[in-house]
Amino acid sequence: EVELEGAEAYLIGEPDKGIYYTLENLTVSRLANAVAAMGIASKSLLEAKERARRRVAFGRPIGELPLLKRDLVDMTVRQVAGLALAFRAVEAFDRAWHDTPPYTDRYHYARFLSHLAKNQTADHAATSTRLAMEIFGGLGFLEEYAVARWHREALITPIWEGPSNVQAVDLLEAMEKKRAHEPYVDELEGILGDVATPQAELALKTAYGALSDLTTAEDPQWIAKDALRRLADAGQIAYLYQLAETGGKRFEQFAELAAARFLEGYEYPAWARELEL
Numbered sequence: 001e002v003e004l005e006g007a008e009a010y011l012i013g014e015p016d017k018g019i020y021y022t023l024e025n026l027t028v029s030r031l032a033n034a035v036a037a038m039g040i041a042s043k044s045l046l047e048a049k050e051r052a053r054r055r056v057a058f059g060r061p062i063g064e065l066p067l068l069k070r071d072l073v074d075m076t077v078r079q080v081a082g083l084a085l086a087f088r089a090v091e092a093f094d095r096a097w098h099d100t101p102p103y104t105d106r107y108h109y110a111r112f113l114s115h116l117a118k119n120q121t122a123d124h125a126a127t128s129t130r131l132a133m134e135i136f137g138g139l140g141f142l143e144e145y146a147v148a149r150w151h152r153e154a155l156i157t158p159i160w161e162g163p164s165n166v167q168a169v170d171l172l173e174a175m176e177k178k179r180a181h182e183p184y185v186d187e188l189e190g191i192l193g194d195v196a197t198p199q200a201e202l203a204l205k206t207a208y209g210a211l212s213d214l215t216t217a218e219d220p221q222w223i224a225k226d227a228l229r230r231l232a233d234a235g236q237i238a239y240l241y242q243l244a245e246t247g248g249k250r251f252e253q254f255a256e257l258a259a260a261r262f263l264e265g266y267e268y269p270a271w272a273r274e275l276e277l
Helices: 016-053 064-098 106-140 146-154 165-176 182-195 198-216 222-249 249-263 271-272
Strands: none
Touching: 016 064, 016 106, 016 146, 016 249, 064 222, 064 249, 106 146, 106 165, 106 182, 106 222, 165 198, 165 222, 182 198, 182 222, 198 222, 198 249, 222 249
16 A cells, blocks of 8 residues: 655545545446456457367367367357446446436446446456466466466456455445345346246346345345356346347357356256357
8 A cells, every 4th residue: 555644635526525436436447347357358268269270189179179169168158248247237337427426326226237247257257268278288377378368367357446255245235225236127027028038037036036145144245245146147148138139049049058057057058069159
């Protein structure tokens, strides 16, 4: 920490709104962190795909081998799902950033989404860059290759502007004081209710369950981090289905894969091997 004892200072803004300036800056930084995390994950995926194309083992490119293809599928699902969540949070803040203290419901909702996006994308980035290093093997640990640097960069994203514990506590505050989870439920119901697939129903059930657990828990903070993840998982699937309306069946497939992996805890189904990544 920097000590500024005796330093000359000039007032910027209104003194009674200092905390609001700080909180708004945090929200902007967390959204930037979410987008940066997915940018890092995207670069590691690009590196891994190129490595899988060039490296030959057992007489064929390693990208054609089932387990390697599975890792590329996992990285791609995380990339697409994380981006969908991150840019939905950015969109919500873009609509609300002009609102002034004590703010509006849509502003509090934007902040609620920022906690989900910041936490989830950081986890995706760390996992994706680790997988990229594995795909490179021992070479992936060496500084001569970019994936080592990208993994190190990715590990900053869970820490910057509040690690998962901070995001979980801030999420609870937004729920308890601002009721910011209510528009989230409304949004998920609107999207997933229209889809009416088993995966959509499971995503909505997951969101309901996470909120119910927080409401009935003896100590909500004890389970807040798990609830944060589950709410983000449900949101990712909803936003992927929403993207399918304009982006086509590919996003619907990613929604189903995300549901299988993150909600049901199953391995990706065999048909995922045929996806063009």
